[in-house]
Amino acid sequence: MKGPILKGPRVTLRPMKVSDAPNYVRWFKDKEVMKYFNNNVWGISLEKEKSAIRSLQRKVNSLNWAVEVDGYHIGGTGIVLDKKAGTGRWGIVIGEKKEWGKGYAVEIIYLCADYFFKKLKGERFDLMVEMKNEKALKAYKKAGFKLEGVMRSAGYNPRLKKRIDSGVMSILRSEWLKYKK
Numbered sequence: 001m002k003g004p005i006l007k008g009p010r011v012t013l014r015p016m017k018v019s020d021a022p023n024y025v026r027w028f029k030d031k032e033v034m035k036y037f038n039n040n041v042w043g044i045s046l047e048k049e050k051s052a053i054r055s056l057q058r059k060v061n062s063l064n065w066a067v068e069v070d071g072y073h074i075g076g077t078g079i080v081l082d083k084k085a086g087t088g089r090w091g092i093v094i095g096e097k098k099e100w101g102k103g104y105a106v107e108i109i110y111l112c113a114d115y116f117f118k119k120l121k122g123e124r125f126d127l128m129v130e131m132k133n134e135k136a137l138k139a140y141k142k143a144g145f146k147l148e149g150v151m152r153s154a155g156y157n158p159r160l161k162k163r164i165d166s167g168v169m170s171i172l173r174s175e176w177l178k179y180k181k
């Protein structure tokens with residue numbers, strides 16, 4: 001499902017387009033970007049990425065956005081929804097490495113969480129993060145996520161050639177409404 005346009009002080013979230021595919025393909029073969037990111041898209045081809053975008057646009061249980069700063073496409077974000085349970089599983093990639101460390105992830109979380117809790121009336125906003133991804137953990141804590149547990153040896157990272165521990169982090173509706181009145 002295409003997400004609506006959401007604008008923050010610096011970042012704009014807009015619906016993903018098939019013409020965005022070459023950027024994702026470039027990011028998904030970059031070892032640094034992909035060090036702790038979703039293994040399924042590692043080294044994906046242009047054709048497969050285009051068809052993945054078309055399929056995401058059709059899915060009714062997921063919202064997907066391209067992230068832009070001043071019209072420049074720097075990454076992507078999305079939420080997989082379980083409407084009955086009132087939950088949303090959030091994910092992010094900022095593919096343009098020179099844009100890391102500028103606070104964009106925190107701003108993107110604010111936009112997505114606010115939309116999820118206020119417009120979609122969600123109850124629980126959560127994510128999974130590899131515990132070695134210190135940068136991500138720091139950004140997520142700063143934006144209000146709480147680490148609620150660690151799933152030990154929950155997966156395999158082929159780039160690090162190691163089994164990984166996955167952290168589960170969440171923000172609940174009551175916490176968000178108190179935090180972001």
Ligand SMILES: CC(C)(COP(=O)(O)OP(=O)(O)OC[C@H]1O[C@@H](n2cnc3c(N)ncnc32)[C@H](O)[C@@H]1OP(=O)(O)O)[C@@H](O)C(=O)NCCC(=O)NCCS
Nearest residue numbers: 033092093094100101102103104105106129135136138139
């Ligand atoms: C992880 C990621 C989303 C972080 O995005 P970002 O925009 O760079 O994060 P922010 O700038 O909002 O950072 C927030 C905090 O993390 C800190 N941080 C940034 N870079 C860091 C680094 N290299 N090491 C440790 N902390 C770092 C920032 O300093 C900031 O805290 P501060 O303001 O108190 O200093 C981004 O680097 C990314 O997309 N990486 C590749 C894909 C990935 O790993 N996705 C996440 C999968 S769960």
